Amino acid sequence: MFKPVELEIELFCRGMRIDPSCHAGEIGRRITRTRAGLGSGLEIVIPSRPKNIWANVPVVEKFAADSPFLLQQGDDRYGVVDTRTGLLYEVTIPAEPAWYSRMTSSDTPMSRIGVLQGNYLGIYVSARCLYWSSKLNLACKFCTTGKNVGTAEESRKRVEDVIEVARAARDESGAIFTHFNTGYHYEDQNDRESMHGLRMCEPYVRAVRKYVGGFIGVQAVPVPRRNFNEYDALIDAGTDHFSFCYEFEDPETFARLCPGKAQTVGQSAFFEAMEYTAKKLGRGRVSGEIIAGIEPIEATKRGIDRIVNAGAFPTVCIFRPTIGSEMENVPSPDPDAMREVFAYLHESCRRAGLPVGVLPIEVSLVVQPEETAGLVEPSFATKAYHLKNWTLRQLARPYIAWKKIPAA
Numbered sequence: 001m002f003k004p005v006e007l008e009i010e011l012f013c014r015g016m017r018i019d020p021s022c023h024a025g026e027i028g029r030r031i032t033r034t035r036a037g038l039g040s041g042l043e044i045v046i047p048s049r050p051k052n053i054w055a056n057v058p059v060v061e062k063f064a065a066d067s068p069f070l071l072q073q074g075d076d077r078y079g080v081v082d083t084r085t086g087l088l089y090e091v092t093i094p095a096e097p098a099w100y101s102r103m104t105s106s107d108t109p110m111s112r113i114g115v116l117q118g119n120y121l122g123i124y125v126s127a128r129c130l131y132w133s134s135k136l137n138l139a140c141k142f143c144t145t146g147k148n149v150g151t152a153e154e155s156r157k158r159v160e161d162v163i164e165v166a167r168a169a170r171d172e173s174g175a176i177f178t179h180f181n182t183g184y185h186y187e188d189q190n191d192r193e194s195m196h197g198l199r200m201c202e203p204y205v206r207a208v209r210k211y212v213g214g215f216i217g218v219q220a221v222p223v224p225r226r227n228f229n230e231y232d233a234l235i236d237a238g239t240d241h242f243s244f245c246y247e248f249e250d251p252e253t254f255a256r257l258c259p260g261k262a263q264t265v266g267q268s269a270f271f272e273a274m275e276y277t278a279k280k281l282g283r284g285r286v287s288g289e290i291i292a293g294i295e296p297i298e299a300t301k302r303g304i305d306r307i308v309n310a311g312a313f314p315t316v317c318i319f320r321p322t323i324g325s326e327m328e329n330v331p332s333p334d335p336d337a338m339r340e341v342f343a344y345l346h347e348s349c350r351r352a353g354l355p356v357g358v359l360p361i362e363v364s365l366v367v368q369p370e371e372t373a374g375l376v377e378p379s380f381a382t383k384a385y386h387l388k389n390w391t392l393r394q395l396a397r398p399y400i401a402w403k404k405i406p407a408a
Ligand code: SF4
Pocket: 036, 129, 130, 131, 132, 138, 139, 140, 143, 144, 145, 182, 183, 184, 221, 260
């Protein structure tokens, strides 16, 4: 029998088939191909203690058709059967929020503005990433943003529409975190006035802070050091969290699979920005994001340590060969290797004393650091670490209540 976190990793790596008993297409949240395409799975919740685990399980990618895991429905309950062992794991399928089917006041479907990924609202704020526009084919090889923006979601999002959707997500879905991301938009490195990702996010951050409240995160390709004051401006506008997707630790893998990032900003820019913002916001309030399952796991482990040493927490995404990406035929990762990576991640965070799982934000696209506790042998050190995080969670409650209040 798998532990909940082991089942989560198995499902990310092997995907899941959906039995006809589930009336596929009618259950749960719609499968959305927004942002970089990672949310292309079915959102499920795996019962776990001290908190449930949200997972966006691959169901449409080719490898999922061969998965040993089968989602079944009996009465009103759902279970995932491991057909290799016959073991049944009970899960729940969160209902699609009613607001997904409503329009904003400008007549735009709300689901084309933002979607829930776990219990937070994810919004890709801008037009297509410039790496997709380049004749040089600079897009990251695992990404499908260039195919989604303008088709599955609005390419230009009005600030008013974003406020309406963030309010609906807050009031009807209990979302307390709005996450904005963009691709690369720095049109002219020598022109300080040219529009780039960070500056595009600022009006949205300011508006959500003022009219909606909650925590706000921003993810964008790093700006040059001379523009680091723009991180300060975004913090002033209300940003609580920055994330930096440098994707691969191995420089050759980074250059080959993220040619745009390698040629325009370079790997080290991600760390400079991570260190700068971690100093401004505090340890654990910035994250470095990498993809596991493509480069050797020793490189991924080095990446985890490097992110932790920069004062950030590691967000490790299990590689998903999304349909339409250049890597759609690359095999999905081995679950045993991924278990090793996430056990290492837990130990790395614990050794650094990084606070994890303090806020009640559930991210369905990744294995969250606090979920990895079940992968390591309990010891005095792990228990002390859990106690510290539990204490921080209790102490954070008044702060969370205060952050929910709009600044207007
Ligand atoms: S930076 Fe890479 S991953 Fe992000 S949107 Fe552009 S091509 Fe996709």
